[in-house]
Amino acid sequence: MLIVQKFGGTSVGDLERIQNVANRVAATRKAGNDVVVVVSAMSGETNKLVGFAEHFSTNPARAEMDMLLSSGERVTAALLSIALQEMGIDAEAMTGRKAGIVTDKHHTKARIEEINPQSMKNVLKEGKVVVVAGFQGVNENGDVTTLGRGGSDLSAVAIAGALKADLCEIYTDVTGIFTTDPRIEPKAKKLEKISYDEMLELASLGAKVLQNRSVELAKKLDVNLVTRSSFCDEEGTLITKEENIMEKPLVSGIALDRNQARISLMGVKDRPGIASDIFNALADAEVNVDMIIQNKAVDDTTNIDFTVPVGDLHDAKSVVDTFVKSGEIKDDSYNEDICKVSVVGVGMKSHAGVAAQAFSTMAKENININMISTSEIKVSMVIDEKYAELAVRSLHNTYELDK
Ligand code: ADP
Ligand code: ASP
Numbered sequence: 001m002l003i004v005q006k007f008g009g010t011s012v013g014d015l016e017r018i019q020n021v022a023n024r025v026a027a028t029r030k031a032g033n034d035v036v037v038v039v040s041a042m043s044g045e046t047n048k049l050v051g052f053a054e055h056f057s058t059n060p061a062r063a064e065m066d067m068l069l070s071s072g073e074r075v076t077a078a079l080l081s082i083a084l085q086e087m088g089i090d091a092e093a094m095t096g097r098k099a100g101i102v103t104d105k106h107h108t109k110a111r112i113e114e115i116n117p118q119s120m121k122n123v124l125k126e127g128k129v130v131v132v133a134g135f136q137g138v139n140e141n142g143d144v145t146t147l148g149r150g151g152s153d154l155s156a157v158a159i160a161g162a163l164k165a166d167l168c169e170i171y172t173d174v175t176g177i178f179t180t181d182p183r184i185e186p187k188a189k190k191l192e193k194i195s196y197d198e199m200l201e202l203a204s205l206g207a208k209v210l211q212n213r214s215v216e217l218a219k220k221l222d223v224n225l226v227t228r229s230s231f232c233d234e235e236g237t238l239i240t241k242e243e244n245i246m247e248k249p250l251v252s253g254i255a256l257d258r259n260q261a262r263i264s265l266m267g268v269k270d271r272p273g274i275a276s277d278i279f280n281a282l283a284d285a286e287v288n289v290d291m292i293i294q295n296k297a298v299d300d301t302t303n304i305d306f307t308v309p310v311g312d313l314h315d316a317k318s319v320v321d322t323f324v325k326s327g328e329i330k331d332d333s334y335n336e337d338i339c340k341v342s343v344v345g346v347g348m349k350s351h352a353g354v355a356a357q358a359f360s361t362m363a364k365e366n367i368n369i370n371m372i373s374t375s376e377i378k379v380s381m382v383i384d385e386k387y388a389e390l391a392v393r394s395l396h397n398t399y400e401l402d403k
């Protein structure tokens with residue numbers, strides 16, 4: 001078999017843990033498999049580097065950030081390869097560039113455009129374990145790019161797809177995908193299987209156990225994806241096609257995204273095309289807008305509220321400023337103390353009342369809902385950050401996910 005094994009930050013968090021990873025990789029190799037390993041930076045490392053940059057600037061150039069942040073993954077790739085060699089396992093560490101990962105030009109959130117896997121194939125053919133620095137690629141100018149936070153998952157899935165690997169294992173610090181973050185609700189249950197679509201919703205709505213784009217790509221390329229723990233041998237969770245799952249629960253999980261900010265625009269000129277102008281300008285600035293609420297106009301002006309990831313707040317403010325200066329928006333305000341809780345499940349498609357139950361749960365806990373959005377398989381609510389964990393636990397209880 002050809003197996004891609006990805007190890008996240010905590011799994012390579014110190015030298016002893018890197019040795020532990022080396023042992024696992026060596027065992028997989030000795031069992032006769034070809035192995036490509038993808039590693040994250042040691043836990044806390046990427047945040048530490050971000051902090052260093054912020055010491056000098058509130059808005060550091062994105063290209064320089066990529067130069068900086070991509071270094072963390074290189075350290076672990078090199079150390080793991082050294083550890084493997086010391087154990088008598090032939091191994092070679094590679095940057096994203098050497099692994100052939102070509103991305104678009106969008107620094108700090110680049111998309112993978114293609115993978116030229118020849119180097120990896122050559123090294124595998126020599127009988128070596130390939131150890132790739134995750135989270136990074138190279139654009140057409142030869143500049144290093146990174147794939148967005150949590151992007152090593154995407155590196156692993158993309159490599160598994162390009163090499164047509166039999167299996168892609170994501171090793172992390174929990175034993176699989178749970179009905180909600182087990183750190184918030186200890187009663188959360190591990191799922192044996194989950195569909196790509198539900199996992200994509202959970203990931204997009206804040207369950208950082210898998211990066212959302214990695215799930216999207218796994219679905220597209222039909223990659224056999226398993227999430228499991230690097231600290232024990234318990235079987236993980238298989239992320240697979242909906243048709244492979246017999247029992248379809250109404251609700252499969254609750255997701256929490258603390259990383260959202262709310263932007264309120266007051267006194268917005270109520271003319272045709274204003275929303276188009278504002279949101280196109282935000283899109284041009286690569287701001288990821290999520291929920292939008294526009295109120296009924298009074299006296300030719302209206303209020304528009306929307307949410308963005310906290311990381312996009314700076315760019316969003318710059319865009320809003322230009323409309324404030326031109327007089328089309330009277331006033332703006334920003335609130336980072338919010339979060340988004342979501343209920344996800346494919347079973348909702350055929351059942352009414354899931355949303356109503358979610359709203360009743362918030363009412364019972366006396367939690368005010370600021371914004372709502374729904375789709376066929378999810379209900380999301382924006383609430384005050386201070387109620388985040390209470391909301392998650394109450395919803396988990398409402399849908400009896402611990403049963
Ligand atoms: P890694 O460093 O291995 O990439 P992450 O910290 O990115 O790991 O993701 C693992 C974490 O995701 C877990 O520690 C857990 O707190 C969190 N998490 C959030 N939602 C879920 C969920 N539904 N199931 C499992 N873990 C979850
Ligand atoms: N080290 C990067 C991050 O912390 C990528 C990853 O861990 O997947 O976001």
Ligand code: MG
Nearest residue numbers: 008150208209
């Ligand atoms: Mg991660």
